[in-house]
Amino acid sequence: IDADSLVSLMLITVVKANMKHYASYLFMMKELNTTDVSSGHAGYALATFEAVLMYAQAAHDTLLEISHANEVFWNYCSTNFDLTLFQSRVQFNEKLSLNVTSDESWLSILLSKDANDETALVKYLADSRNAEFVQLFDHLCKLSSDYVLNDTDVNGATLLSLAVKSENHAVAFHISDYLLTLDSSSVIEYLRISDKWGRTPAHYFFAIPALIDKLGIFVDWNYKDAKGQTALMALCRSYD
Amino acid sequence: MTTPSTRYAQFKLVLLGESAVGKSSLVHRFVKDSFDEYRESTIGAAFLTQTVNVDENTTVKFEIWDTAGQERYKSLAPMYYRNANCAVVVYDITQAASLDRAKAWVKELQRQANESIVIALAGNKLDLESDREVDTSVAQSYADEAGLLFYETSAKSGENVLELFTGIAKKLPIDAAASRHRPVPKGVDLSKPSPSSGSGACNC
Numbered sequence: 165i166d167a168d169s170l171v172s173l174m175l176i177t178v179v180k181a182n183m184k185h186y187a188s189y190l191f192m193m194k195e196l197n198t199t200d201v202s203s204g205h206a207g208y209a210l211a212t213f214e215a216v217l218m219y220a221q222a223a224h225d226t227l228l229e230i231s232h233a234n235e236v237f238w239n240y241c242s243t244n245f246d247l248t249l250f251q252s253r254v255q256f257n258e259k260l261s262l263n264v265t266s267d268e269s270w271l272s273i274l275l276s277k278d279a280n281d282e283t284a285l286v287k288y289l290a291d292s293r294n295a296e297f298v299q300l301f302d303h304l305c306k307l308s309s310d311y312v313l314n315d316t317d318v319n320g321a322t323l324l325s326l327a328v329k330s331e332n333h334a335v336a337f338h339i340s341d342y343l344l345t346l347d348s349s350s351v352i353e354y355l356r357i358s359d360k361w362g363r364t365p366a367h368y369f370f371a372i373p374a375l376i377d378k379l380g381i382f383v384d385w386n387y388k389d390a391k392g393q394t395a396l397m398a399l400c401r402s403y404d
Numbered sequence: 405m406t407t408p409s410t411r412y413a414q415f416k417l418v419l420l421g422e423s424a425v426g427k428s429s430l431v432h433r434f435v436k437d438s439f440d441e442y443r444e445s446t447i448g449a450a451f452l453t454q455t456v457n458v459d460e461n462t463t464v465k466f467e468i469w470d471t472a473g474q475e476r477y478k479s480l481a482p483m484y485y486r487n488a489n490c491a492v493v494v495y496d497i498t499q500a501a502s503l504d505r506a507k508a509w510v511k512e513l514q515r516q517a518n519e520s521i522v523i524a525l526a527g528n529k530l531d532l533e534s535d536r537e538v539d540t541s542v543a544q545s546y547a548d549e550a551g552l553l554f555y556e557t558s559a560k561s562g563e564n565v566l567e568l569f570t571g572i573a574k575k576l577p578i579d580a581a582a583s584r585h586r587p588v589p590k591g592v593d594l595s596k597p598s599p600s601s602g603s604g605a606c607n608c
Contacts, residue, residue, distance in 0.1 A: 166428050167450045167470035167484070171477055202487060203416055208451040208469055215472065215480040222479060 167212070174216045186217050230269050233262045237273050241284050241296075250274070250303045274304065275311060286317045289326050294334050305342055312342075313354050321359040328368040328375065340378050351382045358389065366395035370402035413581035414465040417572070418485045420509045421494030423473050425502050426528045429559035430494060431468055434569055456566070456573050464573040466490075485513060489581075490522040490572050495543075497527040497556060498535040503543065510550055522575045524553035526568055531558040 165173075178186065193210060194201060201207055220227065240260060250256065253270040257263060264270045277283055282290075285304070288297035301323075304311045316322055321329070324343075327336040343351045358364050366383040369375050376399075385396045393401070421427040428449045435454045450470045457463055471484040485491060491513055495506040506525060513523055525547045527538060540556060547554035553575065555568040 165450055166423070167472040168423060168474050168477065170450045171472040171480065203414075203467060205451060211469070211483045211486075212450075215477075215483040218483065219477065219480055223476075 170212055171216060171219070174212050175219065178213075178216055178220065190214055190217060226269070229263065229265070230273065233260070233264050233269070233273050234276050236260045236262060237276070237284075238278060241287065250300050271307065274300065281318050283315055285312070285315055285323060286326065289323060289330070289332065289335060290317075292330070292332060294332065297335055298338055301338070301342075309346060309350070312339075313350070316357070316359070319360045320357075321363075322354065322357050322365060324354070325357075325359060325363070325365040325368060328365055328371050331371045333372055336372050336375060337378075340375060343379065343382075348382060351379070352384070355379065355382050356384060356387065358387075362388070362390035363398075364389075364395060367393070367398045369395065370399050373399075411462045411578055412465070413463075413576070413578045414467060415489040415573075415576055415581065416469065416487060417466045418469045418471055418488040418491045419494070420471050420481065420485075420491060420506075420513075421473060421526075421528075422496075422502055422505055425494045425496040425499070426559050427473070427492075427494040428470065430492075430526065430528055430557060430565060430568075431470070433559045433562055433565045435468075454569070456570050458570065458573045458578070462578060464576065464578065466569065466573075481509075481512065482516060485517045485521075488517060488521060489576060490524070491517070492524050492526055492568065492572070493552075494526045494528050495538070496529050497538045497543075498529055498532050500537040503527075503538050503546075507546070507550075510552065514550070520577070522553070522572055523551075524555065524568060524572050525550075527554075527556040528559060530556045530563055531560045 183189075190210070190213060199206070201210055237260070253264060253267055256270060264273065275283060278287065285297060285300055288294075288300065301312055312323060317326055324336065324339045326332075327339060343354060355365055364383070364387055365375075366379075366385070366387075367389055369383075383395060386394055388394050389398075419427050419431060431452055432449060435452045452468045453465060454468065455463055455465045469484050469488070472480050493506045493509050493513070495502040510523060510525070513521060525543065527540075527543050529535075543556075544554055553568075553571050555564045555571065557564040557568055559565065
């Protein structure tokens with residue numbers, strides 16, 4: 165952990181602790197102390213704490229704006245659907261009566277994760293809300309393939325893995341079609357991403373066998389999961 | 405207690421540089437090459453201590469403070485370099501832009517940090533000679549002009565890492581620091597017995 169990570173972690177801690185009078189506590193710890201707290205571990209910890217308070221104060225308006233927008237966005241995702249919502253930041257602001265001032269902030273909201281460490285995309289998939297999933301997926305793909313290719317659920321399963329596991333044909337094919345527009349090395353790399361059981365999307369292809377034709381040439385069929393089973397073996401076993 | 409023939413002093417060193425220049429690796433190399441008892445693992449790479457022997461009778465202990473280097477945290481740097489005796493400003497010899505950032509930090513230190521602060525400029529990633537974008541002579545003449553110590557280092561191979569920290573140690577006011585007293589503590593000493601305790605203390 166370097167100073168950058170430490171400051172970020174401390175910021176979350178301070179926000180989550182939701183205490184009042186931080187400045188007074190800092191003052192007391194620094195000034196009403198019989199030991200020297202300007203150096204050593206204590207000094208470093210206090211400097212980090214002070215830096216975070218300063219950052220929170222300076223970035224107050226931006227943090228408040230993003231936090232508020234995040235809350236509205238997540239409430240919206242859990243109760244409504246409106247396919248025009250995700251076309252642009254301007255529309256996003258209009259629909260939800262927000263004032264998100266930069267595309268960067270807007271994107272960070274779209275990619276934000278809930279308390280279960282899952283993005284809206286993963287949640288849409290879990291709830292089989294295909295239309296919303298496709299809308300958001302396509303939008304993020306336009307911005308950068310990295311966002312959707314790196315997205316996983318809490319178990320490390322990729323969006324494709326999740327779609328296949330839940331036998332969501334429409335979404336699995338939608339993702340596959342997108343993958344086929346990328347260069348082959350990206351597809352091979354994506355299909356190599358394994359979940360916490362060491363399984364790649366191909367380990368679940370038995371649920372939607374048509375994907376073998378579509379993506380089979382990019383799959384490393386010899387890759388073994390945590391139990392030593394290859395994707396090919398998983399396919400054969402499904403006929404037990 | 406220090407005997408008359410040995411000198412020991414402790415100094416605070418801040419580390420500045422973009423995250424990709426390898427400042428953490430540089431310190432890791434410096435600290436890891438020594439005995440385990442000097443390693444402070446609780447805050448990982450953010451806060452570390454390490455000693456160097458300047459000569460037979462002189463030991464300097466560095467308390468190394470990593471500084472949040474991300475652009476969004478740049479306004480927090482003063483929290484870290486406050487009371488620092490020395491600073492290592494790191495750039496990457498394969499990234500010309502990282503030297504510009506380092507220069508900005510040097511300027512800030514010279515304007516706002518302790519007047520007597522010893523600043524060293526470290527051009528890291530010397531092992532990537534074939535990708536070099538910053539000439540040694542260019543950085544050297546900038547360092548001379550700005551009054552900085554200058555070393556090109558490789559955290560990977562370890563080249564010049566100890567030399568960098570020893571070089572700084574030699575520039576520090578060891579005698580003044582070794583004899584200085586700890587500041588008188590401020591505030592209330594709760595372990596001290598209350599003066600009003602005991603018999604006959606009643607003022608009525």
